[in-house]
Amino acid sequence: MTHSKVVIIGSGPAGLTAALYAARANLEPLVVRGLQPGGLIATTSEVENYPGFVDGIGGFELYEHMERQAGRFGAQYKDAIIQRVDLSERPFKLYTDTDELISADTLIIATGASPRKLGVPGEEKLANRGVSYCATCDGFFFRNKKVVVVGGGNSALDEGLFLTRFVDELVIVHRRDSLRADPVLQERAFDNPKVRFVWDSTVDEVLGGERVEGVKLRNLKTGEQTTLETEGVFPYIGHVPNTWLFKDVLELDETGYLVTDNRQRTQIPGVFAAGDVVDHVYRQAITAAGEGCRAAMEATWFLSEQEHAAKKSQAVTEEVVSPALGQW
Numbered sequence: 358m359t360h361s362k363v364v365i366i367g368s369g370p371a372g373l374t375a376a377l378y379a380a381r382a383n384l385e386p387l388v389v390r391g392l393q394p395g396g397l398i399a400t401t402s403e404v405e406n407y408p409g410f411v412d413g414i415g416g417f418e419l420y421e422h423m424e425r426q427a428g429r430f431g432a433q434y435k436d437a438i439i440q441r442v443d444l445s446e447r448p449f450k451l452y453t454d455t456d457e458l459i460s461a462d463t464l465i466i467a468t469g470a471s472p473r474k475l476g477v478p479g480e481e482k483l484a485n486r487g488v489s490y491c492a493t494c495d496g497f498f499f500r501n502k503k504v505v506v507v508g509g510g511n512s513a514l515d516e517g518l519f520l521t522r523f524v525d526e527l528v529i530v531h532r533r534d535s536l537r538a539d540p541v542l543q544e545r546a547f548d549n550p551k552v553r554f555v556w557d558s559t560v561d562e563v564l565g566g567e568r569v570e571g572v573k574l575r576n577l578k579t580g581e582q583t584t585l586e587t588e589g590v591f592p593y594i595g596h597v598p599n600t601w602l603f604k605d606v607l608e609l610d611e612t613g614y615l616v617t618d619n620r621q622r623t624q625i626p627g628v629f630a631a632g633d634v635v636d637h638v639y640r641q642a643i644t645a646a647g648e649g650c651r652a653a654m655e656a657t658w659f660l661s662e663q664e665h666a667a668k669k670s671q672a673v674t675e676e677v678v679s680p681a682l683g684q685w
């Protein structure tokens with residue numbers, strides 16, 4: 358069994374910033390890295406809006422910086438996936454996929470979010486055979502090919518633009534006729550000769566035998582169905598929070614996000630949450646990092662209060678016992 362005063366589940370910007378602050382408070386936090394070390398940021402090609410990096414920084418590189426920085430102050434890392442939690446009493450108990458028990462005086466949940474699936478026929482069957490949720494990881498395999506990106510937000514455009522380094526043609530399929538992405542990204546996409554848009558359309562099916570060969574599209578205004586040949590499909594249609602572990606344990610909102618107060622506290626004292634697992638409004642690396650900082654400071658204060666309360670109750674016990682002993 359491993360015990361830590363602060364256990365952090367998740368190693369994205371929220372988890373690693375929490376680790377940095379908890380480590381600098383001398384709490385030697387333990388970070389359980391989870392399924393995707395570094396979280397979504399580590400799969401992002403280029404991060405241009407994280408302050409301090411004038412020319413931008415690769416997502417994976419940013420993750421490595423954060424991990425090393427927290428490690429410098431004593432954060433510990435474990436490659437494991439938490440399968441079950443028991444938060445009914447302190448210390449909390451966490452069970453890993455290798456049946457290891459981790460106990461924690463405080464817990465910071467920073468499990469992030471995962472890419473939302475299209476949920477159409479062919480998507481699952483052709484995953485990793487042309488369907489990919491990570492342009493940074495897989496873009497290279499689509500050199501000189503034609504690929505489809507689905508979505509109209511920042512991720513679709515950011516990652517789509519990254520793909521244009523490799524592909525011959527990029528088709529962005531969006532369900533409306535205007536984009537949600539930041540104007541700067543829209544401008545770059547409209548100016549890029551490799552990018553073409555299919556508006557007001559959704560993907561109804563991913564087609565192919567061994568590998569992706571095309572997509573069946575439906576125009577939402579006319580109902581017309583067409584087939585578009587492509588060798589790759591990259592859905593970037595938002596995210597779902599990774600909260601399955603806490604389903605009957607902590608309060609979730611109607612869309613599945615963890616509920617906290619404005620100090621990152623869940624309804625269980627000593628359990629905090631930060632980043633994309635909580636935030637369905639901003640969802641930026643910098644806001645996740647900010648929440649991670651807040652969660653770690655709250656955990657630090659919580660532990661100090663517990664320690665103070667324990668000392669006080671010990672002092673009261675001694676005060677009560679001593680005079681009584683003296684009278685005997």
Ligand code: NAP
Nearest residue numbers: 406508509510511512513515532533537593594595639640
């Ligand atoms: P997002 O902003 O929620 O955009 C999701 C896109 O997918 C929207 O265009 C949406 O269409 C579309 N969509 C949703 N469900 C769909 C479905 N079932 N079928 C077809 N299309 C669907 O998600 P995101 O782009 O992943 O971004 C998430 C957060 O990360 C945002 O806050 C974003 O600003 C941030 N982010 C920032 C950067 C950056 O600053 N460079 C980069 C990446 C991500 P509608 O527009 O019609 O709703």
